[in-house]
Amino acid sequence: MDKETKIYIAGHKGMVGSAIWRALEAKGYCNLIGATSKTLDLRNQLEVKNFIQKEQPQVIIDAAAKVGGILANNNFPYQFIMENMQIQNNLISSSVEAGIEKFIFLGSSCIYPKLAPQPLKEDYLLTDSLEPTNEWYAIAKISGVKACEAIRKQFGKDYVSLMPTNLYGTHDNFDLTSSHVLPAMMRKFHEAKLNNNATVSLWGSGTPMREFLFVDDMAQAVVFALENKLPEHLYNVGTGEDLTIKELAETIQKVIGHQGAIDWDSTKPDGTPRKLMDISKMHSLGWKHQVALEEGIQKTYAWFLENEGKYKQVKL
Template sequence: MTREKKIYIAGHNGMVGSAIWRNLSSRGYTNLLGASSKELDLRDQNSVKDFFNEHKPDIVIDAAAKVGGILANNDFPYQFIMENMQIQNNLIDTALTSQVEKFIFLGSSCIYPKFAPQPLKEEYLLTDTLEPTNEWYAIAKITGVKTCQAIRKQYNKDYVSLMPTNLYGTHDNFDLKTSHVLPAMIRKFHEAKENNNASVTLWGSGTPMREFLFVDDMAEAVVFALENKLPDYLYNIGTGLDLTIKELAATIQKVVGHQGEIIWDDTKPDGTPRKLMDVSKMHELGWKHKINLETGIQKTYDWFLENEGKYKENKL
């Protein structure tokens, strides 16, 4: 893989896309290509074709998606299934017809069945029903995985799908209405600390177990897939380690320096009891995460503090 290859990162302004861009830049890749959503509407097939015809990328990394939490998935199921399929279908098909030599498709662990055995193995895909609260997004991502698999089978192209566990890190979303559990906790503990160490109320019992991967480790996995020809079509990306939500809260509380009480509101739902990825396939190939959870939370909190003004203006 030469450093002069033109690499298009779809979604390069997002948390994952920007981490991939930083990683490639630090390694000396000099021909990176990105376009904001204002510059290129990935839902529009003709616009995507025109973009590829103009820029002629050699490699495409698809880190673009319409994302949101349970509420958004529930309220806008059509947009979540249709817009995500439009984005990925336009990118995958245009890459194929434009003779793009390598395509890396990024998805989510939600593609696996709700009641699949733990830890989640790649072969559990399509073996049972999905989690109803995000099945629209999951189905879209599954079609992306299977489309890339079909291209590998029919055209022998190096198209591969990477499915990350719960991601967090710098450039995360800290809006309490739409953010995921880890960045939401960081903001809650921080604001409670600023408010004379007021108590913090968290949803559920704290007993469910979750796995978290720092976004820079995800970027490392993408670059690993870029620089190596992976023999299979689908790989889980995670730490292979999980912890309870109570343990997560205690770790974040320690990093933030909050000294107040944590109140668990067990009238609120817990969600799936456990969701752990089996990452043995990537470990066997030579990739493994490097950043432990406490270090990653500290890096994320440091970035949050540097950008505190943005979230106060409801822009973060």
């Protein structure tokens, strides 16, 4: 891949998109383009088509999505399925029409069935029912995966889908109404620490197991997919290691220095019992994560402390 290659990163201001931008810049890529939601509404088909025809990128990386945790998915199912399908369908269809040969689509481990065998293999897609608390987002992402697979099959283009496990890191969303579990916990423990080490209330039993990947490692996986023609259409991206939500909470509590108690609210849903990714395909090709969980939490908390007063998504 030539360093002059024009690359459009959709969602370049988000946690994942900004990490991809930084990773590409660090490797010397100098022709990166992006557009904020104020200048380009990715839900608008005509706007997306006109933007791609005008800019004529050679590669598109789709890191744009409407995302959120269990609460947001439960409260806004229509927006989660419709807006995500609009975003990805507009980008994918416009890319095909414009003759773009390489497209990297980012999804989520929630595309796999709720009770699929562990660890989750790419082959388990569409073999059983989804987790009800995030099926709307999952269905949208599955449609994107299948669209990219269809394009590879019909047109022979290098369209590949990367399915990350739970991501976290700098530039994350710490708004408790829409954030994922790790940043939500980080904010709760931080505020409780400032409030005389008050008790922290967390959802569920703490027994479900989850896998977490630092966002900069995800960005390196995207760079890897950019610089190599991967032989298949779908790849899991993760660490291959998981821990209970209770263990996660205790790790975050330790990093933040909160000395109070944790109250587990078992009336709230747990979500999927376990989601561990089988990442053997990516490992066999040569990619592997570099940042351990506690180190990543330390990096994320340091960023949080530096930005809590000015970062618009953090409402402390």
